Amino acid sequence: MIQKHTRKINIGIAILAVLLIFALAMVPAQGATKKSKTGWKKSGSYTYYYYKSGKYYKNRFATIKGSKYFFDEKGRLVKGHFSHEDNYYYSDASSGKVKTTAGFVKYDGNRYYVTKGGTIYTGHTLKLKGKRYKAYATGRLGTGVFKYGTVSRFYADSNGVVKTTPGFVNYNGDRYYVNSEGKIEWGHTFKVSGYTYKAYATGRLGKGIFKYGSKYYYGDSNCRVKTTKGWINYNGKRYYAASGGKIYQDQFITVSGDRYYASSTGAIQTGSFKVDGKNYKTTSTGRIIELNTGKAIGIDVSYFQYEINWKKVKASGVKFAIIRCGYRGSTNGKLYTDSTFMRNIKGAKAAGIDVGVYFFTEAINAKEGKEEADFCIKQIKKSGVNVTYPVVIDTENLSGARASSSRLSKTKRTEAVQAFCKQVKAKGYTPMIYASTSWLNNQLNMSKLSDYYVWVAQYYKKVTYGGSYKCWQYTSSGKVNGISTRVDMDYWYY
Secondary structure, three states: OHHHHHHHHHHHHHHHHHHHHHHHHHHHHHHHHHHHOOEEEEEOOEEEEEEEOOEEOOOEEEEEOOEEEEEOOOOOEOOEEEEEOOEEEEEOOOOOOEOOOOEEEEEOOEEEEEOOOOOEOOOOEEEEOOEEEEEOOOOOEOOEEEEOOOOOEEEEOOOOOEOOOOEEEEEOOEEEEEOOOOOEOOOOEEEEOOEEEEEOOOOOEOOEEEEEOOEEEEEOOOOOEOOOOEEEEEOOEEEEEOOOOOEOOOEEEEEOOEEEEEOOOOOEOOOEEEEOOEEEEEOOOOOEOOOOOOEEEEEEEOHHHOOEOHHHHHHOOOOEEEEEEEEEOOOOOOEEEOOOHHHHHHHHHHOOOEEEEEEEOOOOOHHHHHHHHHHHHHHHHHHOOOOOOOEEEEOOOOOOOOOOOOOOOHHHHHHHHHHHHHHHHHOOOOEEEEEEHHHHHHOOOHHHOOOOEEEEEOOOOOOOOOOOOOEEEEEEEEOOOOEOOOEEEEEEEO
16 A cells, blocks of 8 residues: 555656646746847837836837937837927937937928927028028928918028029929019019019919910010010911010901901911801911902092092092102102192091001112101101001102112112111001002012002002002092092002
Protein backbone atom coordinates (compact mmCIF):
# COMPACT_ATOMS: atom_id res chain seq x y z
CA MET A 1 0.00 0.00 0.00
CA ILE A 2 2.83 2.45 0.80
CA GLN A 3 4.43 1.88 -2.58
CA LYS A 4 1.11 2.52 -4.32
CA HIS A 5 0.72 5.85 -2.52
CA THR A 6 4.33 6.73 -3.16
CA ARG A 7 3.75 6.13 -6.89
CA LYS A 8 0.69 8.43 -6.80
CA ILE A 9 2.69 11.14 -5.01
CA ASN A 10 5.49 10.97 -7.58
CA ILE A 11 3.01 11.28 -10.44
CA GLY A 12 1.48 14.32 -8.73
CA ILE A 13 4.86 15.89 -8.23
CA ALA A 14 5.69 15.29 -11.85
CA ILE A 15 2.47 16.99 -12.97
CA LEU A 16 3.15 19.97 -10.70
CA ALA A 17 6.65 20.27 -12.08
CA VAL A 18 5.32 20.37 -15.63
CA LEU A 19 2.82 23.03 -14.68
CA LEU A 20 5.52 25.07 -12.97
CA ILE A 21 7.79 24.88 -15.96
CA PHE A 22 4.91 26.06 -18.22
CA ALA A 23 4.16 28.91 -15.88
CA LEU A 24 7.77 30.01 -15.77
CA ALA A 25 7.93 29.81 -19.53
CA MET A 26 5.07 32.31 -19.74
CA VAL A 27 6.69 34.97 -17.53
CA PRO A 28 9.25 36.25 -20.10
CA ALA A 29 6.54 36.45 -22.76
CA GLN A 30 4.39 38.62 -20.54
CA GLY A 31 7.39 40.84 -19.77
CA ALA A 32 8.16 41.33 -23.48
CA THR A 33 4.49 42.32 -24.13
CA LYS A 34 4.63 45.05 -21.50
CA LYS A 35 7.86 46.35 -23.01
CA SER A 36 6.38 46.44 -26.52
CA LYS A 37 3.59 48.80 -25.30
CA THR A 38 5.90 51.82 -24.81
CA GLY A 39 7.36 54.18 -27.46
CA TRP A 40 6.45 54.69 -31.14
CA LYS A 41 4.16 52.11 -32.67
CA LYS A 42 2.61 51.82 -36.13
CA SER A 43 -0.73 50.28 -36.86
CA GLY A 44 -1.53 50.23 -40.55
CA SER A 45 -0.90 53.72 -41.91
CA TYR A 46 -1.12 55.44 -38.49
CA THR A 47 1.54 56.13 -35.88
CA TYR A 48 0.98 56.24 -32.08
CA TYR A 49 3.11 56.96 -29.08
CA TYR A 50 2.72 54.85 -25.92
CA TYR A 51 4.09 56.73 -22.96
CA LYS A 52 3.46 53.69 -20.68
CA SER A 53 1.85 50.32 -20.90
CA GLY A 54 -1.54 50.61 -22.58
CA LYS A 55 -1.43 54.41 -22.54
CA TYR A 56 -0.85 56.63 -25.61
CA TYR A 57 -1.18 60.36 -26.26
CA LYS A 58 -4.58 61.64 -27.49
CA ASN A 59 -5.81 65.09 -28.61
CA ARG A 60 -2.78 66.90 -27.34
CA PHE A 61 0.73 68.11 -28.00
CA ALA A 62 3.56 66.04 -26.60
CA THR A 63 7.25 66.77 -26.35
CA ILE A 64 9.26 63.64 -27.10
CA LYS A 65 13.04 63.72 -26.97
CA GLY A 66 13.06 67.51 -27.40
CA SER A 67 10.65 67.63 -30.38
CA LYS A 68 7.02 68.64 -30.33
CA TYR A 69 4.28 66.46 -31.82
CA PHE A 70 0.52 66.50 -31.96
CA PHE A 71 -1.84 63.51 -31.68
CA ASP A 72 -5.52 63.61 -32.65
CA GLU A 73 -8.50 62.43 -30.60
CA LYS A 74 -7.80 58.85 -31.64
CA GLY A 75 -4.13 59.05 -30.76
CA ARG A 76 -2.88 59.23 -34.32
CA LEU A 77 0.20 61.34 -35.10
CA VAL A 78 -0.85 64.38 -37.15
CA LYS A 79 1.24 65.58 -40.09
CA GLY A 80 0.97 68.71 -42.23
CA HIS A 81 -1.47 71.57 -41.67
CA PHE A 82 -3.88 71.11 -38.74
CA SER A 83 -5.96 73.01 -36.20
CA HIS A 84 -6.24 72.75 -32.44
CA GLU A 85 -8.20 74.95 -30.06
CA ASP A 86 -8.82 77.74 -32.62
CA ASN A 87 -5.20 77.85 -33.78
CA TYR A 88 -3.46 76.36 -36.79
CA TYR A 89 -0.12 74.60 -36.83
CA TYR A 90 2.23 72.77 -39.12
CA SER A 91 4.06 69.52 -38.57
CA ASP A 92 6.63 68.01 -40.87
CA ALA A 93 4.95 65.86 -43.50
CA SER A 94 7.53 63.13 -43.01
CA SER A 95 8.50 63.12 -39.33
CA GLY A 96 5.44 64.78 -37.81
CA LYS A 97 7.58 67.25 -35.82
CA VAL A 98 5.66 70.46 -35.16
CA LYS A 99 7.42 73.59 -36.42
CA THR A 100 8.00 75.89 -33.45
CA THR A 101 10.26 78.49 -35.02
CA ALA A 102 9.16 81.45 -37.18
CA GLY A 103 9.27 80.97 -40.92
CA PHE A 104 7.41 79.99 -44.09
CA VAL A 105 6.25 76.47 -44.84
CA LYS A 106 4.64 74.92 -47.89
CA TYR A 107 2.10 72.14 -47.76
CA ASP A 108 -0.20 70.72 -50.44
CA GLY A 109 0.69 73.54 -52.80
CA ASN A 110 -0.19 76.23 -50.26
CA ARG A 111 2.10 78.54 -48.36
CA TYR A 112 1.84 79.48 -44.66
CA TYR A 113 3.74 81.56 -42.16
CA VAL A 114 4.53 80.04 -38.76
CA THR A 115 5.05 82.58 -35.99
CA LYS A 116 7.49 82.34 -33.14
CA GLY A 117 5.92 79.81 -30.83
CA GLY A 118 4.50 77.63 -33.55
CA THR A 119 1.05 79.01 -34.43
CA ILE A 120 0.30 79.83 -38.06
CA TYR A 121 -0.48 83.45 -38.85
CA THR A 122 -4.17 83.69 -39.83
CA GLY A 123 -6.84 86.10 -40.99
CA HIS A 124 -4.79 89.28 -41.45
CA THR A 125 -2.31 91.09 -43.63
CA LEU A 126 1.24 90.25 -42.67
CA LYS A 127 4.11 92.66 -43.18
CA LEU A 128 7.54 91.10 -43.05
CA LYS A 129 10.84 92.65 -44.13
CA GLY A 130 9.11 95.26 -46.26
CA LYS A 131 6.93 92.70 -48.01
CA ARG A 132 3.21 92.17 -47.64
CA TYR A 133 1.31 88.91 -47.37
CA LYS A 134 -2.38 88.18 -46.92
CA ALA A 135 -3.38 85.18 -44.84
CA TYR A 136 -6.84 83.62 -44.90
CA ALA A 137 -8.61 82.25 -41.80
CA THR A 138 -6.78 78.93 -42.19
CA GLY A 139 -3.43 80.67 -42.59
CA ARG A 140 -3.16 79.98 -46.29
CA LEU A 141 -1.37 82.85 -48.03
CA GLY A 142 -3.04 84.29 -51.12
CA THR A 143 -1.11 83.70 -54.35
CA GLY A 144 -1.81 84.60 -57.95
CA VAL A 145 -4.96 86.66 -58.44
CA PHE A 146 -7.22 86.25 -55.42
CA LYS A 147 -10.16 87.82 -53.66
CA TYR A 148 -9.53 88.98 -50.11
CA GLY A 149 -12.34 90.42 -48.06
CA THR A 150 -15.76 91.04 -49.55
CA VAL A 151 -14.82 92.73 -52.83
CA SER A 152 -11.13 93.53 -53.11
CA ARG A 153 -8.78 91.55 -55.30
CA PHE A 154 -5.01 91.33 -55.15
CA TYR A 155 -2.07 89.74 -56.86
CA ALA A 156 0.74 87.86 -55.14
CA ASP A 157 3.63 85.88 -56.56
CA SER A 158 4.16 82.17 -55.93
CA ASN A 159 5.73 82.99 -52.55
CA GLY A 160 2.68 84.98 -51.46
CA VAL A 161 4.35 88.40 -51.79
CA VAL A 162 1.56 90.84 -52.63
CA LYS A 163 2.16 93.43 -55.37
CA THR A 164 1.64 96.87 -53.83
CA THR A 165 2.92 99.14 -56.61
CA PRO A 166 0.77 100.10 -59.64
CA GLY A 167 1.28 98.14 -62.81
CA PHE A 168 0.12 95.30 -65.02
CA VAL A 169 0.52 91.64 -64.18
CA ASN A 170 0.05 88.53 -66.30
CA TYR A 171 -1.44 85.48 -64.63
CA ASN A 172 -2.62 82.21 -66.19
CA GLY A 173 -2.71 83.76 -69.65
CA ASP A 174 -4.77 86.79 -68.57
CA ARG A 175 -3.80 90.38 -67.81
CA TYR A 176 -4.70 92.45 -64.75
CA TYR A 177 -3.94 95.89 -63.41
CA VAL A 178 -2.89 96.67 -59.85
CA ASN A 179 -3.67 100.26 -58.86
CA SER A 180 -1.84 102.62 -56.52
CA GLU A 181 -3.71 101.12 -53.54
CA GLY A 182 -2.33 97.68 -54.34
CA LYS A 183 -5.76 96.46 -55.44
CA ILE A 184 -6.69 94.94 -58.77
CA GLU A 185 -9.07 97.05 -60.84
CA TRP A 186 -12.29 95.15 -61.50
CA GLY A 187 -15.79 95.55 -62.86
CA HIS A 188 -15.38 98.83 -64.73
CA THR A 189 -13.64 100.78 -67.49
CA PHE A 190 -10.52 102.73 -66.60
CA LYS A 191 -7.58 104.49 -68.22
CA VAL A 192 -3.82 104.15 -67.77
CA SER A 193 -1.41 106.46 -69.62
CA GLY A 194 -4.19 107.56 -71.95
CA TYR A 195 -5.21 104.03 -72.94
CA THR A 196 -8.61 102.53 -72.14
CA TYR A 197 -9.05 99.15 -70.44
CA LYS A 198 -12.13 97.14 -69.48
CA ALA A 199 -11.95 94.88 -66.44
CA TYR A 200 -14.41 92.08 -65.70
CA ALA A 201 -15.69 91.26 -62.20
CA THR A 202 -12.68 88.98 -61.72
CA GLY A 203 -10.29 91.77 -62.70
CA ARG A 204 -9.40 90.08 -65.99
CA LEU A 205 -8.89 92.64 -68.75
CA GLY A 206 -10.71 92.23 -72.04
CA LYS A 207 -8.50 91.17 -74.95
CA GLY A 208 -9.10 90.40 -78.60
CA ILE A 209 -12.77 90.59 -79.56
CA PHE A 210 -14.62 90.44 -76.27
CA LYS A 211 -18.12 91.03 -74.97
CA TYR A 212 -18.46 93.57 -72.19
CA GLY A 213 -22.00 94.05 -71.00
CA SER A 214 -24.14 93.69 -74.10
CA LYS A 215 -21.56 95.16 -76.50
CA TYR A 216 -18.42 93.88 -78.19
CA TYR A 217 -15.03 95.60 -78.16
CA TYR A 218 -11.50 94.95 -79.30
CA GLY A 219 -8.42 94.94 -77.07
CA ASP A 220 -4.91 94.49 -78.46
CA SER A 221 -2.33 92.05 -77.08
CA ASN A 222 -1.79 94.43 -74.14
CA CYS A 223 -5.59 94.73 -73.59
CA ARG A 224 -5.66 98.34 -74.77
CA VAL A 225 -9.18 98.92 -76.08
CA LYS A 226 -9.64 100.44 -79.52
CA THR A 227 -11.69 103.61 -79.04
CA THR A 228 -11.52 105.09 -82.54
CA LYS A 229 -13.74 104.41 -85.52
CA GLY A 230 -12.41 101.93 -88.04
CA TRP A 231 -11.81 98.39 -89.23
CA ILE A 232 -10.50 95.57 -87.05
CA ASN A 233 -9.01 92.33 -88.35
CA TYR A 234 -8.95 89.55 -85.78
CA ASN A 235 -8.62 85.77 -86.14
CA GLY A 236 -9.47 85.86 -89.82
CA LYS A 237 -12.63 87.97 -89.37
CA ARG A 238 -13.41 91.65 -89.90
CA TYR A 239 -15.17 93.98 -87.49
CA TYR A 240 -16.01 97.64 -87.58
CA ALA A 241 -15.87 99.85 -84.52
CA ALA A 242 -17.79 103.06 -84.00
CA SER A 243 -16.29 106.08 -82.28
CA GLY A 244 -15.84 105.07 -78.66
CA GLY A 245 -14.92 101.51 -79.53
CA LYS A 246 -18.28 99.71 -79.65
CA ILE A 247 -18.31 97.18 -82.45
CA TYR A 248 -21.36 97.28 -84.70
CA GLN A 249 -23.69 94.29 -84.21
CA ASP A 250 -26.90 93.03 -85.82
CA GLN A 251 -27.12 95.77 -88.41
CA PHE A 252 -26.19 96.95 -91.86
CA ILE A 253 -23.41 99.53 -91.96
CA THR A 254 -22.03 101.73 -94.71
CA VAL A 255 -18.30 102.38 -94.83
CA SER A 256 -16.81 104.59 -97.53
CA GLY A 257 -19.78 104.00 -99.79
CA ASP A 258 -19.90 100.23 -99.39
CA ARG A 259 -22.49 98.30 -97.45
CA TYR A 260 -21.76 95.52 -94.95
CA TYR A 261 -23.69 93.47 -92.42
CA ALA A 262 -22.39 93.04 -88.88
CA SER A 263 -23.56 89.81 -87.23
CA SER A 264 -24.69 89.36 -83.62
CA THR A 265 -21.06 88.93 -82.56
CA GLY A 266 -19.93 91.90 -84.62
CA ALA A 267 -18.15 89.82 -87.26
CA ILE A 268 -18.80 91.12 -90.78
CA GLN A 269 -20.90 88.61 -92.70
CA THR A 270 -19.32 87.08 -95.79
CA GLY A 271 -20.63 84.83 -98.52
CA SER A 272 -24.39 84.40 -98.92
CA PHE A 273 -26.76 85.11 -96.07
CA LYS A 274 -30.32 86.16 -95.32
CA VAL A 275 -31.61 89.04 -93.18
CA ASP A 276 -35.32 89.68 -92.60
CA GLY A 277 -36.20 87.29 -95.37
CA LYS A 278 -33.93 88.94 -97.96
CA ASN A 279 -30.93 87.24 -99.54
CA TYR A 280 -27.54 88.94 -99.75
CA LYS A 281 -24.21 88.14 -101.32
CA THR A 282 -20.80 89.61 -100.51
CA THR A 283 -17.23 89.75 -101.69
CA SER A 284 -14.49 88.09 -99.61
CA THR A 285 -14.19 91.31 -97.58
CA GLY A 286 -17.88 91.32 -96.71
CA ARG A 287 -18.88 94.10 -99.11
CA ILE A 288 -22.44 93.49 -100.23
CA ILE A 289 -22.56 93.34 -104.01
CA GLU A 290 -26.29 93.01 -104.43
CA LEU A 291 -27.26 96.20 -102.65
CA ASN A 292 -29.09 98.25 -105.29
CA THR A 293 -32.52 97.57 -103.89
CA GLY A 294 -33.75 101.12 -104.44
CA LYS A 295 -32.75 104.38 -106.08
CA ALA A 296 -33.45 108.10 -105.86
CA ILE A 297 -33.45 110.50 -108.80
CA GLY A 298 -31.17 113.50 -108.58
CA ILE A 299 -29.36 116.17 -110.56
CA ASP A 300 -26.00 117.93 -110.45
CA VAL A 301 -25.82 121.61 -111.36
CA SER A 302 -23.48 124.57 -111.74
CA TYR A 303 -23.65 128.10 -113.15
CA PHE A 304 -24.26 126.52 -116.59
CA GLN A 305 -27.90 125.96 -115.51
CA TYR A 306 -28.40 129.68 -114.80
CA GLU A 307 -31.57 130.50 -112.82
CA ILE A 308 -33.27 127.46 -111.26
CA ASN A 309 -36.79 127.27 -109.88
CA TRP A 310 -36.13 124.82 -107.09
CA LYS A 311 -39.79 124.45 -106.07
CA LYS A 312 -40.60 123.20 -109.58
CA VAL A 313 -37.53 120.92 -109.46
CA LYS A 314 -38.81 119.44 -106.23
CA ALA A 315 -42.28 118.97 -107.64
CA SER A 316 -40.81 117.11 -110.64
CA GLY A 317 -39.62 114.29 -108.36
CA VAL A 318 -35.98 115.22 -107.83
CA LYS A 319 -34.83 113.96 -104.42
CA PHE A 320 -31.27 115.30 -104.32
CA ALA A 321 -28.94 117.78 -105.97
CA ILE A 322 -25.13 117.80 -106.08
CA ILE A 323 -24.14 121.47 -106.49
CA ARG A 324 -20.81 122.75 -107.72
CA CYS A 325 -19.16 124.95 -105.10
CA GLY A 326 -16.03 125.76 -107.09
CA TYR A 327 -13.22 124.77 -109.40
CA ARG A 328 -9.48 125.15 -109.92
CA GLY A 329 -8.14 127.05 -112.89
CA SER A 330 -7.06 124.69 -115.60
CA THR A 331 -3.79 126.53 -116.25
CA ASN A 332 -3.12 128.99 -113.45
CA GLY A 333 -4.16 126.61 -110.63
CA LYS A 334 -6.17 129.23 -108.75
CA LEU A 335 -9.28 128.33 -106.76
CA TYR A 336 -12.62 129.83 -107.80
CA THR A 337 -16.08 129.81 -106.30
CA ASP A 338 -19.02 128.88 -108.53
CA SER A 339 -20.95 132.16 -108.86
CA THR A 340 -24.32 130.40 -108.40
CA PHE A 341 -23.32 128.13 -105.51
CA MET A 342 -24.84 130.06 -102.63
CA ARG A 343 -28.07 130.69 -104.49
CA ASN A 344 -28.38 127.07 -105.60
CA ILE A 345 -27.57 125.35 -102.33
CA LYS A 346 -29.86 127.58 -100.27
CA GLY A 347 -32.66 127.38 -102.86
CA ALA A 348 -32.51 123.60 -103.12
CA LYS A 349 -32.47 123.14 -99.37
CA ALA A 350 -35.36 125.57 -98.91
CA ALA A 351 -37.40 123.57 -101.42
CA GLY A 352 -36.85 120.37 -99.42
CA ILE A 353 -34.18 118.80 -101.64
CA ASP A 354 -31.23 117.03 -100.04
CA VAL A 355 -27.91 118.49 -101.16
CA GLY A 356 -24.26 117.62 -101.63
CA VAL A 357 -21.44 119.61 -103.26
CA TYR A 358 -18.76 118.95 -105.83
CA PHE A 359 -15.50 120.58 -106.84
CA PHE A 360 -13.91 120.41 -110.29
CA THR A 361 -10.30 119.52 -109.59
CA GLU A 362 -7.10 120.34 -111.38
CA ALA A 363 -4.96 119.33 -108.42
CA ILE A 364 -1.56 117.95 -109.37
CA ASN A 365 -0.42 116.71 -105.95
CA ALA A 366 -1.66 115.75 -102.48
CA LYS A 367 -1.13 119.24 -101.11
CA GLU A 368 -3.46 120.75 -103.68
CA GLY A 369 -6.00 117.96 -103.16
CA LYS A 370 -6.19 118.81 -99.46
CA GLU A 371 -6.38 122.51 -100.33
CA GLU A 372 -9.43 121.87 -102.52
CA ALA A 373 -11.14 119.91 -99.73
CA ASP A 374 -10.61 122.76 -97.30
CA PHE A 375 -12.03 125.17 -99.88
CA CYS A 376 -15.21 123.08 -100.18
CA ILE A 377 -15.70 122.84 -96.43
CA LYS A 378 -15.24 126.61 -96.12
CA GLN A 379 -17.95 127.22 -98.72
CA ILE A 380 -20.34 124.79 -97.05
CA LYS A 381 -19.91 126.41 -93.65
CA LYS A 382 -20.33 129.85 -95.20
CA SER A 383 -23.66 128.76 -96.70
CA GLY A 384 -25.01 127.59 -93.37
CA VAL A 385 -26.73 124.66 -95.11
CA ASN A 386 -26.78 121.15 -93.65
CA VAL A 387 -25.16 119.01 -96.35
CA THR A 388 -26.48 115.42 -96.16
CA TYR A 389 -25.03 114.07 -99.42
CA PRO A 390 -21.28 113.69 -100.09
CA VAL A 391 -18.59 116.26 -100.79
CA VAL A 392 -17.35 115.20 -104.23
CA ILE A 393 -14.10 115.64 -106.12
CA ASP A 394 -14.83 115.80 -109.86
CA THR A 395 -11.83 114.36 -111.72
CA GLU A 396 -11.93 114.18 -115.51
CA ASN A 397 -9.91 115.03 -118.56
CA LEU A 398 -9.67 118.57 -119.88
CA SER A 399 -7.36 118.62 -122.85
CA GLY A 400 -4.15 120.55 -122.21
CA ALA A 401 -5.07 121.33 -118.60
CA ARG A 402 -2.56 120.93 -115.79
CA ALA A 403 -4.16 117.66 -114.55
CA SER A 404 -5.01 116.18 -117.95
CA SER A 405 -4.19 112.59 -118.86
CA SER A 406 -1.22 113.76 -120.92
CA ARG A 407 0.35 115.90 -118.20
CA LEU A 408 -0.29 114.17 -114.86
CA SER A 409 0.65 110.62 -113.89
CA LYS A 410 -1.85 108.12 -112.56
CA THR A 411 0.06 107.96 -109.26
CA LYS A 412 0.08 111.73 -108.69
CA ARG A 413 -3.59 112.05 -109.66
CA THR A 414 -4.51 109.26 -107.22
CA GLU A 415 -2.54 110.93 -104.45
CA ALA A 416 -4.35 114.23 -105.02
CA VAL A 417 -7.78 112.57 -105.00
CA GLN A 418 -6.90 110.55 -101.92
CA ALA A 419 -5.75 113.67 -100.06
CA PHE A 420 -9.04 115.41 -100.91
CA CYS A 421 -11.11 112.50 -99.60
CA LYS A 422 -9.05 112.10 -96.44
CA GLN A 423 -9.44 115.76 -95.55
CA VAL A 424 -13.19 115.77 -96.23
CA LYS A 425 -13.59 112.74 -93.99
CA ALA A 426 -11.42 114.34 -91.30
CA LYS A 427 -13.73 117.34 -91.29
CA GLY A 428 -16.77 115.16 -90.64
CA TYR A 429 -18.24 114.94 -94.14
CA THR A 430 -18.66 112.01 -96.53
CA PRO A 431 -16.13 112.06 -99.41
CA MET A 432 -16.92 110.86 -102.92
CA ILE A 433 -15.12 110.49 -106.26
CA TYR A 434 -16.77 111.47 -109.56
CA ALA A 435 -15.32 110.15 -112.82
CA SER A 436 -16.22 108.31 -115.99
CA THR A 437 -15.89 104.55 -116.26
CA SER A 438 -12.84 104.95 -118.48
CA TRP A 439 -11.23 107.43 -116.09
CA LEU A 440 -11.85 105.19 -113.11
CA ASN A 441 -10.36 102.21 -114.94
CA ASN A 442 -7.32 103.89 -116.45
CA GLN A 443 -6.42 107.16 -114.74
CA LEU A 444 -6.88 106.31 -111.05
CA ASN A 445 -5.50 103.57 -108.83
CA MET A 446 -8.85 102.55 -107.33
CA SER A 447 -7.30 100.01 -105.00
CA LYS A 448 -5.98 102.96 -103.01
CA LEU A 449 -9.36 104.68 -103.09
CA SER A 450 -11.57 101.74 -102.14
CA ASP A 451 -12.61 103.38 -98.87
CA TYR A 452 -14.64 106.06 -100.62
CA TYR A 453 -17.96 106.39 -102.46
CA VAL A 454 -17.82 106.36 -106.25
CA TRP A 455 -20.07 108.39 -108.56
CA VAL A 456 -19.67 106.97 -112.05
CA ALA A 457 -20.53 108.84 -115.25
CA GLN A 458 -21.55 106.56 -118.12
CA TYR A 459 -24.18 107.55 -120.70
CA TYR A 460 -25.30 104.06 -121.55
CA LYS A 461 -28.15 101.72 -120.73
CA LYS A 462 -26.11 100.31 -117.83
CA VAL A 463 -22.88 100.83 -115.92
CA THR A 464 -19.99 98.67 -117.08
CA TYR A 465 -17.59 99.82 -114.38
CA GLY A 466 -16.59 96.69 -112.43
CA GLY A 467 -16.01 98.35 -109.08
CA SER A 468 -18.46 99.39 -106.40
CA TYR A 469 -20.40 102.60 -107.00
CA LYS A 470 -23.06 104.53 -105.14
CA CYS A 471 -24.28 106.99 -107.76
CA TRP A 472 -24.72 106.80 -111.55
CA GLN A 473 -24.81 109.85 -113.81
CA TYR A 474 -26.73 108.29 -116.67
CA THR A 475 -27.21 111.33 -118.95
CA SER A 476 -26.06 114.89 -119.44
CA SER A 477 -29.13 115.80 -121.49
CA GLY A 478 -31.86 115.54 -118.92
CA LYS A 479 -34.92 117.79 -118.86
CA VAL A 480 -36.35 118.86 -115.50
CA ASN A 481 -39.19 121.27 -114.89
CA GLY A 482 -37.76 124.43 -113.32
CA ILE A 483 -34.47 124.29 -115.27
CA SER A 484 -34.31 125.91 -118.70
CA THR A 485 -31.16 124.13 -119.88
CA ARG A 486 -30.16 120.51 -120.25
CA VAL A 487 -29.04 119.03 -116.96
CA ASP A 488 -27.08 116.02 -115.68
CA MET A 489 -29.34 113.28 -114.26
CA ASP A 490 -28.31 110.82 -111.58
CA TYR A 491 -29.44 107.71 -109.70
CA TRP A 492 -28.51 107.36 -106.04
CA TYR A 493 -28.63 103.75 -104.91
CA TYR A 494 -29.70 102.75 -101.42
